Amino acid sequence: MSADEARELLKLSDTEQTVALGEVDIRGYQVKSRDGEDIGKIQDLLIDPVDNRVRFLIVASGGFLGIGKEQSFIPVDAVTGINEDQVNIDQTREHIAGAPQYDPELSSTQAYQEAVYGHYNYMPYWTSGYVLTGYPFPR
Structure with missing residues (x-):
């Protein structure tokens, strides 16, 4: 795998x-x-086992007793x-709603x-010049 590929x-x-x-x-x-609206709860963390870094949050929202739950995939x-x-993020609820769903x-x-x-609008972690700025090192 080259440095220019996702892991x-x-x-x-x-x-x-x-x-x-x-x-x-x-x-x-x-x-x-960023406006203080509830997005959901962090269900899990996706890690990059090569660098031992968290890359994405899986955030569950909606549903009742786990039925109809949506999962967001947030860097x-x-x-x-x-x-x-509580975890604060720099995105609006509307912007997150328009993102690709976690698959x-x-x-x-x-x-x-x-x-x-x-x-x-973030640089992918495998690109040259990427600097980890999120969890566990929030801005």
Whole structure:
């Protein structure tokens, strides 16, 4: 695999890994838009096992008892702050609603990840000059 390709991503919950010592495991935290609107709860974190970095948040919203739940696929670059049980991101609810939905079959493909990064206007992590700015290092 070259440095110009997306990598296979794994759900943190499907591995035996944990978040780095001293960092907060934000799974289950509420996500708030930049306008303070509820987006949903972080269901899982997608990690890049090569660099041991979190690359995306999987955020569940809507539904009742798990029925009809939608899952958003949000780059960690959107994280601007973390409180006791809340993650703040720099996107609006409307913008997130228009993003590609999380699809576990496509989540590790370069085309799918490029579409997600493009929608949110972030540089993909595999491109030259990328600097991790989101969780666990919020701006």
